[in-house]
Amino acid sequence: MLTCTINDLFLRLSAWPLATEQPTLVMLHGSGNTGVLWDAQITGLADIANVVAVDLPGHGGSQGAAAASVSEYAAGIAALIPALGISRAIVCGLSLGGGIALQMLLDHAERVAGAVLLGTGARLRVMPMIFQLIEHDFESFVQGMPGVAASPNTDAALLAPLMRSVLDNGAEVTAGDFRVCDAFDVMDRLGEIDSPVLVLSGDDDKLTPAKYSNYLGNQIAGAELVTLSDAGHLAAVERPDAVNQAIRTWLLGLSG
Helix, strand or coil: CEEEEECCEEEEECCCCCCCCCCEEEEECCCCCCHHHHHHHHHHCCCCCEEEEECCCCCCCCCCCCCCCHHHHHHHHHHHHHHCCCCCEEEEEECHHHHHHHHHHHHCHHHEEEEEEECCCCECCCCHHHHHHHHHCHHHHHHHHHHHHCCCCCCHHHHHHHHHHHHHHHHHHHHHHHHHHHHCECHHHHHHCCCCEEEEEECCCCCCCHHHHHHHHHHCCCCEEEEECCCCCCHHHHCHHHHHHHHHHHHHHHCC
């Protein structure tokens, strides 16, 4: 795995420079996370695609301030794509990252060749209790995340690097991400999307239950929907082989 910084964004990459004959997957993490979420995809899909995992602004190794809206995040990722030396990319996002991917499909379609939407929705309302927990006892909030965000069949040790990244980002960044999610809503615009889309859902996801993914699959023309067994909200870490296989199969279908 390689790392570099472009446009003040810290990136984890499968290769650099990018192999122009392969598709490029730009991977976008969820609230309070970093690109470490996608480590298994960087290594597991390197033979079929360039994989670029982004730390969003103000997260992890990236500079600047965290964005105040999904639209602001989407504009920054749209500007990153040509800076990578390519004209278009497939954007892959979890939760908040999936919202960013949806916004890019709608507002920056010229930069998007397709999208993978994992554990996300067209609207991402957040329970008020989450904000209270982050404000009053952030460390306990993070310690309790695996019990809420993962399948009961997941070994919590798998999530340790991701939980450390949330702690390192801190309460202010994490709460800000959840506020951004809470304000996000593109439910009435999904009919505008005409790019290839893969929707992935964990069957044990309690944060974005199956109805979120089913709605995306039904409302986005031509979208493919795959449900992952024994996976919660953090399926990319919990069931990396299953996630990688679903993306691989979809990519091969796109290529002919």
